[in-house]
């Protein structure tokens with residue numbers, strides 16, 4: 001029982017240890033996303049590996065011009081794939097001044 005719990009914990013820790021892919025500089029990803037036309041700010045950025053070859057990204061993107069949301073999202077996704085090889089992408093688009101309240105647990 002104790003052994004089994006320990007093994008589960010060890011597996012969870014090993015998953016966490018994989019969370020930062022060695023070949024990806026998260027600060028560089030952040031700057032590259034901010035450089036995309038229409039993007040004012042990036043926050044809550046996370047990059048991690050699920051299995052080898054599958055790099056996931058989640059982020060919040062504050063966009064300035066909502067007429068080009070589609071184009072901005074497409075540009076971010078293509079850039080992340082072409083430049084960083086990130087192939088599983090989840091981006092939350094937010095309007096400027098969006099009040100992000102904590103979600104109660």
Ligand SMILES: [Zn+2]
Nearest residue numbers: 044060094100
């Ligand atoms: Zn946010």
